[in-house]
Amino acid sequence: MKKIFLIGCILMIVILAACEPLQTPTEVISDATAGPIYVPATDLPAEVHIDYAQNFTLEYQDGYKILTVTQPWPGATQSYTYFLVPEGVQPPANPGSAQVISTPIDSIVTMSTTYFTFLEDIGQLDTIKAVDDATYVYNETIRSWADSGQIKVVGGGSSGNEVDLEALLELQPDLIMTSASGIADMDVHPRLLEAGLPVVINADYLETTPLGRAEWGKFIAAFYNEEARASQIFDEMAARYQALKTLTEGVQPKVTAFVNSDYQGTWYMPGKESYPAILLQDAGADYLWQDLEGSSALPLSTEVVFERARNADFWLNVGFATDLASLQAMDERYADFKAFQNGQVYNFNARASENGGLDYYESGVARPDVVLADLIEIFYPELQPDHALYYYQQLR
Amino acid sequence: MDDSTPLPARKTWPALLGLAGLLVLVFCASLLLGSARIPVVQILRILTGQPAANQNWTYIILNFRLVRSLTALLAGAALAWAGLQMQTLFRNPLADPFILGINSGASFGVALVVLGSGLAGASFLAGLGVLGDLSLAVAASLGAALALGIIMLVGRRVRSNTTLLILGLMFGYATSALVSLLIYFSAPERIQAYTLWSYGSFSGVTWSQMRVMLPVILLGLLVLLALPNVLNVLLLGEDYAKTMGLNANRARVFILLSASLLAGTVTAFCGPIGFLGVAVPHLARNLLHTADHKVLIPAVGLMGAIAAVLADIFAQLPGAQFVLPINVVTSLFGAPFVLWIILRQRKGGTTFSV
Numbered sequence: 001m002k003k004i005f006l007i008g009c010i011l012m013i014v015i016l017a018a019c020e021p022l023q024t025p026t027e028v029i030s031d032a033t034a035g036p037i038y039v040p041a042t043d044l045p046a047e048v049h050i051d052y053a054q055n056f057t058l059e060y061q062d063g064y065k066i067l068t069v070t071q072p073w074p075g076a077t078q079s080y081t082y083f084l085v086p087e088g089v090q091p092p093a094n095p096g097s098a099q100v101i102s103t104p105i106d107s108i109v110t111m112s113t114t115y116f117t118f119l120e121d122i123g124q125l126d127t128i129k130a131v132d133d134a135t136y137v138y139n140e141t142i143r144s145w146a147d148s149g150q151i152k153v154v155g156g157g158s159s160g161n162e163v164d165l166e167a168l169l170e171l172q173p174d175l176i177m178t179s180a181s182g183i184a185d186m187d188v189h190p191r192l193l194e195a196g197l198p199v200v201i202n203a204d205y206l207e208t209t210p211l212g213r214a215e216w217g218k219f220i221a222a223f224y225n226e227e228a229r230a231s232q233i234f235d236e237m238a239a240r241y242q243a244l245k246t247l248t249e250g251v252q253p254k255v256t257a258f259v260n261s262d263y264q265g266t267w268y269m270p271g272k273e274s275y276p277a278i279l280l281q282d283a284g285a286d287y288l289w290q291d292l293e294g295s296s297a298l299p300l301s302t303e304v305v306f307e308r309a310r311n312a313d314f315w316l317n318v319g320f321a322t323d324l325a326s327l328q329a330m331d332e333r334y335a336d337f338k339a340f341q342n343g344q345v346y347n348f349n350a351r352a353s354e355n356g357g358l359d360y361y362e363s364g365v366a367r368p369d370v371v372l373a374d375l376i377e378i379f380y381p382e383l384q385p386d387h388a389l390y391y392y393q394q395l396r
Numbered sequence: 397m398d399d400s401t402p403l404p405a406r407k408t409w410p411a412l413l414g415l416a417g418l419l420v421l422v423f424c425a426s427l428l429l430g431s432a433r434i435p436v437v438q439i440l441r442i443l444t445g446q447p448a449a450n451q452n453w454t455y456i457i458l459n460f461r462l463v464r465s466l467t468a469l470l471a472g473a474a475l476a477w478a479g480l481q482m483q484t485l486f487r488n489p490l491a492d493p494f495i496l497g498i499n500s501g502a503s504f505g506v507a508l509v510v511l512g513s514g515l516a517g518a519s520f521l522a523g524l525g526v527l528g529d530l531s532l533a534v535a536a537s538l539g540a541a542l543a544l545g546i547i548m549l550v551g552r553r554v555r556s557n558t559t560l561l562i563l564g565l566m567f568g569y570a571t572s573a574l575v576s577l578l579i580y581f582s583a584p585e586r587i588q589a590y591t592l593w594s595y596g597s598f599s600g601v602t603w604s605q606m607r608v609m610l611p612v613i614l615l616g617l618l619v620l621l622a623l624p625n626v627l628n629v630l631l632l633g634e635d636y637a638k639t640m641g642l643n644a645n646r647a648r649v650f651i652l653l654s655a656s657l658l659a660g661t662v663t664a665f666c667g668p669i670g671f672l673g674v675a676v677p678h679l680a681r682n683l684l685h686t687a688d689h690k691v692l693i694p695a696v697g698l699m700g701a702i703a704a705v706l707a708d709i710f711a712q713l714p715g716a717q718f719v720l721p722i723n724v725v726t727s728l729f730g731a732p733f734v735l736w737i738i739l740r741q742r743k744g745g746t747t748f749s750v
Contacts, residue, residue, distance in 0.1 A: 135581070263592045264667065265464070265599020266719050301431035301712060301719040302599060303460040307452050319589075332602050333459055 048227040052238070053215040055206050058222060063089040065103075065222055072201040073182035080201050084222055101198055104224045105174035111156050111188070112179050113137055113357070114204055117366035118217035121233050122226040129173050130154045132163075136357035143353070156188035163188045168197055175223055177202050208273050208295040210282070210368030211238055217366055240369040241282075247383050248284025248376055255379045257285040257314040258305070260297070261321075262331055267305045268297040276317060279368070283375035288312055306333070314378065315339035316346045316392075320356075324395050343396065346378050350393035360391045408691050411684055415698040419469070422705045426465040429714035432456050459603070465705060467601040467609070471662040472672055472704025473697040474613045476680075477620055478659040479673030480696045481651050484627045484689070486557055493659035493673035496564030496652070497543045500571035502663040503594065505539020510590045511578040533605055533665050540660030543567065544653075551652045552645065557634065560648075595721035596667035598708050609665050616657035617697075619650055624689035627651070631687060671726040672707075675734045676700045682737055703730065 047060050059066040065084040072080045081098035085091045091100050108124075110116070111132040116139045119125045125141060134146035134153050145151045152171065156163030156178065168176065176199045180187045189199045200223070204216040214234060221230030259276050260268055270276050271294035272287065280287040288309055292298060309315070315337055321327040324345060328335045339345055348371075351359035358364075364371050374392040377384055428439055434456065438448045442457045478493030486495070494500070546567060547560075554560050579587055601609065626647045629637045634644050662669060680695045681687060707725045 263589065263600075264595075264597035266592065266597065266721075298717075299719055300717050303456045304431040304717045306456055306460065307432040310452050310455070331600070332604055336455065336459075 048218055048222075048231045050215060050218065052209055052211040053207055053219075054209075054212055055203050056216070056219050058218065058227070062092070064092060066098075067200075067219060067222055069201055069203050071206055072203050073180045074206060076182055082200055086225055099198065099200070101175065101200070101223065103222070104226075107171075107173045107175070108223075109154065109168065109171065109173045109176040111177065112202065112204075113139070113362045114216075114365045115177060115202070115220055116142060117363040118220045118230065121217060121366065122221050122224060122229050124224050124226070127224075129171055130167070132156050132178075135355050136353070138351065138353045138357040138359040138362045156192075163191065165191065165195055168192065169195060172197075174198065175200060177220070179203065179205060204365065208275055209278055210275060210371065211241060213275065214238075214366050214368050237367065237369050241372055244369060244372045244376060245282045248282070248380065251284045251380060251383075254284060254286040255313040256288055256309075256311075257316060257379070258288045258309040258312050259315075259317040261319045261327075261334075262302045262305070265302050267300045267302045269300045269305065270297045271295050279371060279375060280316075283372055283379055285314065285375070285379050306336075309337065309339075311338045313339060313342075314344045314346065316348075316375075316378075318345060318347050318395070320349075321347060321395060322349060322393075327395060343394065345395040346392045347395060348374075348391045350389060350391055364391055408684070408686075412691075412694055412698065415695060415702065419698055419702050419705070422702050422709070423465055423469060426468070426705050426709050427457065427461050429709055430456075430461055430712055431714070431717055431719065433715070460599070463601055463603055463606055464599050464708065466606065467666065468598040468704040468708040469701040470609065470613050471598060471666050471669060472676075472700040472702070472707075474616065474658040474662050474700070475669060475673040475704075476676035476696045476700025477617065477693065478655040478662075480677040480680075480689075480692060481620065481623075481627065481655040482673075483677055484631055485648065485651050485655075486561060487631065487633070489678065490674065492670070493655060494568075494663070494668070495561065496547045496656070497567035497571065498540050498547075498656055498659045499663055499668045500568040500575075501543025501546075502536040502540040502660065503575055503668065504571040505535040505537070505542070506593050506667075507575040507578045507590055508539075509535040510593065511582040511586050533600075533608075536664035536667075537660070540656070540664050543571075544656040544660055547652055547656060548649065551648055555645070557648070593667050596669040596723045598666055598704070598722060599719075600667075601665050605665055609661055612657055612661045616654045616661070619654035619657070620693060623647075623650060623654065624693055627689040628687075666722075668723075669704075669726065670723055671730055672700055672703055675730055676703055679703075679734060679737060 048058060050056065050058055055070050057066075057068045057070070059068075064086065067082040067084060069080045069082075081096075083092050083095050083098050083100045084103045085100055086103050091102075092098075106127060107129045108119075108127050109130040110119075110128055113131075113136070116125065116128075116137075119128065120139075120141075128142070128145075128151055130152035131137070131142065131146065132153070132155055134143055134151075137143050137146070142151070146153060152164075152167055154164040154167050154171075176189075176192055176197055178189055178192075178199060178201065180189055180201045180203070189201060192199045202216065202219065204213050204219075207213040207216065214237065217230045217234055218227045221227040257280055259270065259280070269289050269292060271292040272281075272290050273293075273295040274297065275295075277287050277289070318327060321330065324340065324343070327340070327345065334340055337345075348360040348364070349358055360371070370390050373384060373387050374389050377387045377389055378392060378394075427443070428436055432453070434450075434453045438450070438453055439457055442448045442454050448454045448457075475493050479491070482491040482493055482495055483489060485491075547564065550563050551560060554563065579590065582590075626642065629640050629642050630644075630647065630651075637644055637647070659673065676699050677692070677696055680692055680699050683699075684691060684695055686692065703726070707722060707730070710729065711720045711722045711725045713720060
């Protein structure tokens with residue numbers, strides 16, 4: 001397949017080179033002092049910066065875009081590079097191991113629910129032709145399209161189901177976007193690439209900061225040449241996030257909070273650099289496991305959690321529970337937390353689909369400002385007079 | 397060493413007393429050692445009913461460590477007893493307490509609750525949505541009881557133990573296929589919850605669950621205590637048992653009842669705990685040089701309890717905040733130990749078939 005791909009690339013270069021005299025508007029104007037190089041004839045957007053995301057870079061060069069995913073999966077030793085070549089722009093002469101994708105794309109297959117809101121934001125939700133699984137999707141549009149057969153369900157990606165290669169080959173999407181685990185037998189992208197399908201790895205979940213994760217909207221938008229629009233939406237959202245964060249600065253006394261729940265004596269507690277821990281800190285709470293290094297959750301002994309958190313003010317993200325009674329039914333000892341007795345237990349399942357798909361995992365990724373506003377409303381309701389909880393609900 | 401001859405009674409009692417003493421020691425150690433750092437003096441104050449310096453410590457000792465240690469003790473003994481009965485019934489040293497599908501039944505119950513509740517819309521599970529409200533222990537108990545019912549029903553009708561064994565294996569395959577099907581259609585977070593259950597743990601049991609677990613295990617033990625002679629005869633083979641006037645079918649039903657109650661209860665409350673049920677009977681036979689169930693029943697119970705409590709101490713990684721899954725500790729550290737014991741003591745001779 002690689003050979004065919006290479007031959008294709010060389011052919012394209014030859015053809016484009018032959019056509020060059022006719023296509024003066026696409027001629028590249030380089031200006032060494034200005035740094036990046038633009039192609040004025042195409043309607044390429046202005047250069048977009050990546051400010052928070054650590055795991056991908058976006059560069060502009062000779063009229064095309066270079067997207068690099070630094071760490072495609074946890075512990076990956078090599079990065080993945082994609083050349084995004086707008087229509088009418090000369091593709092890079094030597095892409096090496098990088099994939100070349102012509103933009104804008106018209107059709108996409110998504111293998112994670114986190115992409116929906118980003119696509120909706122730039123008005124491209126209807127370019128989705130297939131999803132990995134629709135059972136746990138919250139987005140109503142996607143669900144109705146899946147029900148009516150307008151979009152196909154093809155497995156793979158985060159669904160963990162067998163990928164329907166034949167359906168994808170028939171569909172011939174411009175792009176398949178998926179996450180990867182790095183375990184060759186579990187990942188779909190090697191098989192899709194082998195079948196000649198264009199696959200891009202999106203590693204948004206490895207981003208530990210809420211703003212960093214939300215910035216992956218620009219990554220997705222770049223394939224539609226809409227990153228300027230995505231950037232504007234992101235910047236406004238980030239500004240709201242920062243304003244909310246400032247709101248809680250210097251708040252005294254700080255409330256104490258902890259997250260998750262026990263499982264048979266093991267309590268997975270996220271480290272201080274993890275997504276939930278950063279949100280708690282930005283909301284002005286004193287996260288009780290500030291001494292836990294790293295961004296992953298560690299299996300703590302439940303007795304240690306009780307020792308430290310028994311008198312904590314707030315308990316959040318308690319798993320599947322929707323009311324206090326069902327929480328207590330899981331383990332009667334839960335009722336001895338002060339937060340439980342005071343009714344200060346909150347869960348992010350206020351917006352759930354019939355099958356239990358949570359909007360927090362979908363639009364919450366693109367709207368960390370709303371998540372933060374929820375948390376501040378929980379911890380310090382006096383700071384935001386007119387915010388009503390959106391993703392979170394109080395367990396009663 | 398004079399292999400194969402039962403220990404004279406005067407040597408058996410000191411051995412059993414020694415094991416009992418060791419169990420007391422290990423049990424105390426498990427109360428003292430844990431993830432939370434609580435001074436020994438404070439623990440002694442708490443256990444003797446005096447107020448401790450920190451209210452949380454009292455809570456942790458009484459509601460976490462005490463109930464966890466007791467769970468480990470009971471579970472270890474119960475699994476070892478169930479394993480002993482299965483090994484004798486099938487005259488197979490590889491038989492474990494779950495060979496007839498008790499585990500698969502419990503797993504299926506848990507899988508239905510953990511994985512099935514997200515599938516309320518799926519047609520083949522419609523109506524099972526109510527199960528989603530059950531606690532895991534109740535679900536596992538129902539699953540184990542279902543398996544127990546099938547075993548008892550079949551056990552009364554089938555004449556040969558081999559047929560029973562094959563039926564048990566088939567039941568296991570069928571239920572694990574159903575579990576796989578549920579996993580295949582479930583959300584990742586729910587799959588994780590199920591996986592964590594399958595790791596096994598003594599820490600999930602609360603005092604109100606203990607009120608169910610303890611009586612059922614005692615009931616299983618009570619049945620077992622009526623069986624040592626029957627088990628001794630069975631060890632010589634079913635044909636021999638018949639010539640001895642033993643009603644093999646009735647004996648089998650009682651053995652199945654006792655073993656299923658013991659193993660089913662443990663799986664219901666602690667998850668599938670492997671290794672102990674297979675290994676402890678071997679250890680007991682090798683250390684005591686006997687196949688007499690009058691000696692083996694108390695010895696296996698004590699050793700099972702000691703092994704489980706010890707494993708739990710290791711799993712809690714005293715001093716560290718973290719915990720390990722119990723199955724990791726029992727199998728990873730237990731397997732080489734048992735191998736060493738058996739290779740060291742067994743020089744060609746076997747105490748299994750008397």
